[in-house]
Amino acid sequence: MNARVILSIVVLALGGVAAMLPNAKNSSLELNEKALHQELLLSSHFVTADELADLLINQDPSLQLIDVRTIEEAKKDPLPGAINIPLDSMFSPDKNFYLDQTVMKNILYSEDDQLATQVWMIARQKGYKNNYLLQGGLRAWKNNIINPKYPEQTASKAAFELYEKRAAASQYFTGAEKVIKPKVAPIIPIQRRQKKKVQGGCS
Amino acid sequence: MNINIKILGVIIVFFFGLLLLLTSRMERSHLKYTAEEMVEKAKTDYVVNKVDLQRLRGYMLVDLQEPQLFESDHFEGAINIPFATLLEEDSKEIWANNETKVITGATPMERHEAWMLLTQMGYEDLLVLQN
Numbered sequence: 001m002n003a004r005v006i007l008s009i010v011v012l013a014l015g016g017v018a019a020m021l022p023n024a025k026n027s028s029l030e031l032n033e034k035a036l037h038q039e040l041l042l043s044s045h046f047v048t049a050d051e052l053a054d055l056l057i058n059q060d061p062s063l064q065l066i067d068v069r070t071i072e073e074a075k076k077d078p079l080p081g082a083i084n085i086p087l088d089s090m091f092s093p094d095k096n097f098y099l100d101q102t103v104m105k106n107i108l109y110s111e112d113d114q115l116a117t118q119v120w121m122i123a124r125q126k127g128y129k130n131n132y133l134l135q136g137g138l139r140a141w142k143n144n145i146i147n148p149k150y151p152e153q154t155a156s157k158a159a160f161e162l163y164e165k166r167a168a169a170s171q172y173f174t175g176a177e178k179v180i181k182p183k184v185a186p187i188i189p190i191q192r193r194q195k196k197k198v199q200g201g202c203s
Numbered sequence: 204m205n206i207n208i209k210i211l212g213v214i215i216v217f218f219f220g221l222l223l224l225l226t227s228r229m230e231r232s233h234l235k236y237t238a239e240e241m242v243e244k245a246k247t248d249y250v251v252n253k254v255d256l257q258r259l260r261g262y263m264l265v266d267l268q269e270p271q272l273f274e275s276d277h278f279e280g281a282i283n284i285p286f287a288t289l290l291e292e293d294s295k296e297i298w299a300n301n302e303t304k305v306i307t308g309a310t311p312m313e314r315h316e317a318w319m320l321l322t323q324m325g326y327e328d329l330l331v332l333q334n
Contacts, residue, residue, distance in 0.1 A: 007212045014219045032232035033324055037290050040316050087242060117315040118245040125323065126238040135312060 029127030036125055045120065046133040047107060049144045050162075053169040055107075056080065064104040066131075068119045069111060079109065079141070080173075087119055100128045109134035109141070145169050235325030244322055251305065252333045259303065262330075266308035267317060278307060286313050289320065298326040307332040 031039070039045060047055070055063050056079075065082035067074040074084040085095045099106065100123075108131060110116040120133050134141065143149075148166035151159040236244060251259070264281035266273055273283040284294045286309055298304065298321055306314045306329065314331045321329055 003208045003212075007208055007215075010212060011215055014215070018219070018222065030232070030238075032230055033234055033290060033320060034230060036320060040313075040320075041287055046312065087245060090242065091239060113311040114250065114315050117312055118241075118319060121316060121319040121323075122238045122241050122245070125234070125241070133312065135310075 031125050031127065036121075039124065045124070045131075046135045048135050049140045050166070050169075052107060052134055052141070053145050053166075053173075057169065057172055060105070062103070062105045064098070064106045066098065066106050066108045067110070068108055068115050073111070077138070079138075082109075085119070087115060090119055090122065099123050099131060100126075102130060104130060106131045107134055108132065110137050112137045112139050146173060234323050236323050241319065241323055245319065249318060249330050250333050251330050256305065256332070259305075262303040262305050263297075264305050264307050264332075265297065267306060267313055268308035273308065281307060283308075286317065289317055298324075298329075301328070303328045303330060305330045305332050307334075 065079050067078055067082040067084045068087060068090075069084070070086050071084060074082070074086075078084070083098055085098060089095045090099060098104075099119075108116040108120055113133075113136065116133050116137060120131055123131050136144075145166055148163055148170060151163050256262070264278050266277050266281045266283050267286045267289075268277070268283065269285050270283060273281075273285075277283070282297070284297065288294055306317055308314075309317075311334065318329055318331050
């Protein structure tokens with residue numbers, strides 16, 4: 001038989017087998033359950049409220065906040081510069097490119113952990129990168145950064161330092177309207193008496 | 204001309220072998236639902252609080268804490284599946300049983316992560332306890 005005919009039959013047969021290979025449904029970008037679980041165990045997929053405050057104060061240009069609450073909820077008290085992408089519209093063409101990109105560092109947040117974790121899990125399984133969670137959500141943000149609690153008198157030095165830092169951050173984000181100026185009378189500079197030259201005496 | 208075609212044939216078969224080898228090495232996914240389907244799943248109401256628990260009948264509490272932390276503090280009758288062992292065979296047997304499984308312990312984030320992962324794998328009757 002002609003070698004060319006044999007070759008075409010072989011190639012056709014191999015093509016048929018290749019079409020039936022597993023994983024035809026899932027693209028290679030998507031994660032399987034083990035890969036996803038491993039990533040969760042690394043604990044590098046979330047930031048704390050303190051870390052977010054640092055990023056915002058330092059005005060990290062690659063930072064993008066994403067509010068995953070519903071449109072009505074997100075209108076009430078968004079974080080500065082946040083884009084609203086509710087769970088429902090994460091695959092809509094006008095929102096999807098914010099999540100599926102490689103340039104910005106997205107930080108997803110909701111009221112607590114639930115909604116943001118859902119959106120993150122779906123996005124990561126789909127293979128999207130550069131998305132992070134705000135641990136504890138807006139509640140943690142408000143409790144720790146906006147209204148930090150003054151530590152107990154017996155607390156460690158580190159706790160007081162953390163409080164100082166959070167209080168400063170709170171002033172930064174609330175426009176310093178809460179600053180109470182200490183009522184202390186200005187100190188009048190003490191006028192020194194000028195020394196008089198000794199007069200008289202023999203010279 | 205004939206020789207050229209034979210060489211081409213060998214090259215094709217070689218690359219095909221390589222492809223087969225690579226795909227067999229890849230871990231297969233056991234996820235039942237796609238990411239798009241999970242959007243609908245996530246909308247279901249799966250969070251319960253302690254008051255809801257009293258109304259529930261026949262459920263088991265599954266605590267995701269580390270074993271040391273679990274020893275010092277956990278609900279009565281709860282079983283321990285540390286988050287790190289979520290997908291081990293022993294754990295899967297528990298996820299697969301017919302009872303309602305209420306996920307407790309660890310951080311709220313980890314509870315929701317566990318719920319999303321297990322639900323996408325097709326396990327059912329899973330709830331998350333709110334603290």
